[in-house]
Amino acid sequence: MKRRSLLKASLALGTYGLPLGGMLMSSACAAGGAGDHVDFDYVDVMAAGMSHAAYKGAEEKLPPTLANLTPQQYSAIRFDPQQALWRNRxxxxxxxxxxxxxxxxxxxxxxKDDRAHEINFSTQLFNYSGAGVDEKAVDKAGDLGFAGFKIFNSGFGGPGDIVAFLGASYFRAVDKTGQYGLSARGLAIDPAIGGKPEEFPYFTHFWFREPAADSPTCTVYALLDSPSVTGAYQFDIDCQSERVVMTVRMKLHVRKPIERLGIAPMTSMFACGTNERQVCDTIHPQIHDSDRLSMWRGNGEWVCRPLNNPDTLQYNAFADTDPKGFGLVQTDHDFNSYQDTVDWYSRRPSLWIEPLNRWGEGSIDLAELPTTGETSDNIVAYWRPKTPAQAGDTLEYHYRLYWSALPPVSSPLASVMATRTGMGGFTEGWAPGDHFPNEWCRRFAVDFSGDALKALPANAPITPRLDVSWGEVRDLQVLPLPDNGYRVLFDWYPTSQQTDPVSMRLYIAHDDSALSETWLYQYLPPAPERRRYTR
Incomplete structure (x- = not known):
């Protein structure tokens, strides 16, 4: 969660990689065999063998000249593009x-025969100008390896990096805008468990298969290691005209029981949006990498869950069987919604997960942590199998990741376009002025829009189907919007002094037929002493 500022600095680097130059290589492979033939099965054999041995860990003790770098100094270390791997697109x-x-x-x-040649670290591969690094001390430290890698593409909206793997098992990709946003991870272990530290598995080895000439696709194999699990991964990366698509094959070998295993995890940031704006005391109307968790459930239901920036950790699990897809989505790409010319939230991609094999019973879990600004990732979402992983288990998952402006699929029904909240208890169009309502309440406006509403006959009755876990709903209304949309408006009143989260569920219907996807929301009411209006 604290790595965002590091990524912000490091991923800002980006000169286009030129053809292979003086890259230092050897034929000694990780398993000890010179020039081993490497494929997914090879990496899986390594992972399986490691799972039967005690975890050793691999964090290096770096010389102070590297360990004590500031983000600005680290950003100044640049890889020499003349030494880039591959000569192709x-x-x-x-x-x-x-x-x-x-x-x-x-x-x-x-x-070309899939024989491995190790890429050796050398200071000759980097330019340290302006970084304040003692190169002699780095040379003396020996082979430090690398921290991660970036893939560049010459034909995707101009030269630029499109994929970056850096830190633990984190990685990111772009869409046609070239703007990085949220992160994915190879695996999550025990995230968001109060009082228990999260375990962060690491990708410790990568193997790069050279792409065909002028091909926009490549394959990367990875070995994952941690105290609780080892794993083999294959990433088939496809740079398409509008997006980056990754097909992932993973096989895990469990060392010890895992309480909360996260498959295909995503990490994002939500500081404030249209629904809650208490953190947006800036020039920016909204600040977020993603605004909702979208789910296409195994039973075909589409669900929209707007994100929150809560005062305390909130954890929700949405049970499902064989989900069809889910993702953290940035639906609003209008510059005027953010007014941001530095981080460009209007250009942030969404990330959609499409399972390719049967995932069985489990849940899509969402953790929301408090953040006071845009420098800390505070949103985590992933698939959690219903049965906890036990020592000796072997688990295999196939899935596809779409890094694109919007997911590649959408509901045939009307979609949730926006969620807004604010002061309630008065008639819309009549500002409270000096006479505030006698009772404190919160107003919600949920907008639905889509082609499914265009086929309705004129003046067709629209019925809102709303349920709340506690409290009272008053003044429930349906208001037409321009362009074949509807707004459901209602006020929520507390009926007790409790501060338990309020779970809300809403969709619109006509003649008992659903017209929209399902809106799920978790409202966190303030303490009783804060339930008052102030001028």
Whole structure:
């Protein structure tokens, strides 16, 4: 969660990788065999063997000149583009170890016969101008490995990096805007458990298969290791015209029981949006990488869950069987919604997960943590199997990740376009002025829109189906919007002094037929002493 500022600095680097130059390579492979033939099964055999041995850990003790770098100094270390891997449309550069990135990651290039050749670290691969690094001390430290890598593409809206793997098992990709946003991870272990530290698995080895000439696709194999699990991964990365698509195959070997296993985890940031704006005391109307969790459930239901920035950790689990897809989505790409010319939240991609094999019973879990600004990731979402992982288990998952402005699929029904909240207890169009309502309440406005509403006959009755877990709903209304949309408006009143979260569920219907996806929301009412209006 504290890595966002590091990523912000490191991923700002980005000169296009040129053809392979003087890259330093050897034929010694990680398993000890020179020039081993590497494929997914090879990496899986390594992972399975490691799972039967005690975890050793791999964080390196870096020389102070690297360990004590500031983000600005770390950003100044630049990989020499003349040393980039591959000569084709795609090329690869590597991140230097340093600052918070202390894990030694080993990199291997595969030749045309898929034989491995290790890419050796050398100060000759980097430009340290302006970084304040003692190069002699770095040379003396020996082979430090690398911290991660970036893949560049010459034909995707101009030269630029499109994929970055950096830190633990984190990685990110862009869409056609070239703007990074939320992160994915290889695996999450015990995230958001109060009083228990989260375990962060690491990708410790990567193998790069050279893409065909002028091809926009490549394959990367990865080995994952942690105290609780080992794993083999295959990433087939496809740089399409509008987006980056990754097909992931993963096989896990469990060392010890895991209370909360997160498959296909995503990490994002939500400071404030249209629903809650208490943190937006800035020039920016909204600040977020993602505004909702979208779910296409196994039974075909589409669900929209707007994100929150709560005062305390909130954890929700949405039970499902064989989900069809889910993701953290940035629906609003209008510059005027953010007024941001630095981080460009209007350009942030969404991330959609499409399972490719049957995932069985489990839940899509969402953790929301408090944040006071845009420098801390505070949103985590992932799939959690119903049966906790036990020592000796082998688990295999196939899925596809779409990094694009919007998910590749959408509900045939009307979609939730916006969620807004504010002061309630008065008639819309009549400002309270000096006469505030006698009772404190909260007003909600949920907007639905989509082609499904265009086929309705004129003046067709629209019925809101709303349920709340506690409290009282008053003044429930349906108001027409321009362009074949409807707004459901209602006030929620507390009926007790409790501060338990209020779970809300809403969709609109006509003649008992659902017209929209389902809106789920969790409202966190203030303490009783704060339930008053102030001028």
């Amino acid at each position: 795609l090329s690869t550069q590597f991140f230097h170890v340093g600052m918070g990135f202390r894990q030694r990651v080993r990199m291997f290039a595969l030749d």
